[in-house]
Amino acid sequence: GAGVSQSPRYKVAKRGQDVALRCDPISGHVSLFWYQQALGQGPEFLTYFQNEAQLDKSGLPSDRFFAERPEGSVSTLKIQRTQQEDSAVYLCASSLRTWLNTGELFFGEGSRLTVL
């Protein structure tokens, strides 16, 4: 489809395992965001890319979280040594630079991570 695609949709990990979540943005979208959404909460900002450059990673909660977008398209969010508090839906969003004015981000359906 033409939308933002995320995989896996569901991931169950044992505490201490590493996980990798993938995001395929809409073709041509230079801006890419990762958000974390806990149950019953709003999305919380994690990090922002413009093309391959990670311009803001102020929302990453710890050094266990790492994101990359090496070729300015697909992005991966990696969480090392997962903890139970990492359980959440991880949302990826992409947009043209026009988001600065329009406020419109196009979200994927998210990757639901459950850490046991």
Place this chain on the structure above:
Amino acid sequence: RKEVEQDPGPFNVPEGATVAFNCTYSNSASQSFFWYRQDCRKEPKLLMSVYSSGNEDGRFTAQLNRASQYISLLIRDSKLSDSATYLCVVKENAGNMLTFGGGTRLMVKP
């Protein structure tokens, strides 16, 4: 204190009712304001921007009060399909992100 605060609800209203949601933001340097809608277990989607002069889109009216750092969304003639969580969203002047509130859940009943 969260940067963007909303009453979580739920607001339970009958079809045809008028309902209003409020949102407050803490950073006076915030520049742009939006409402997003998120259906259960789905992704958030932009509903409308919020302009200083207030703006309307069909049954939806958004208003901004910069002095009070307060944003509102009014829904007239509620439909069953309006049932969702409404997220108040703020962009700061120099920020690289949209900051989301916790959301207000609306349930419209027949």
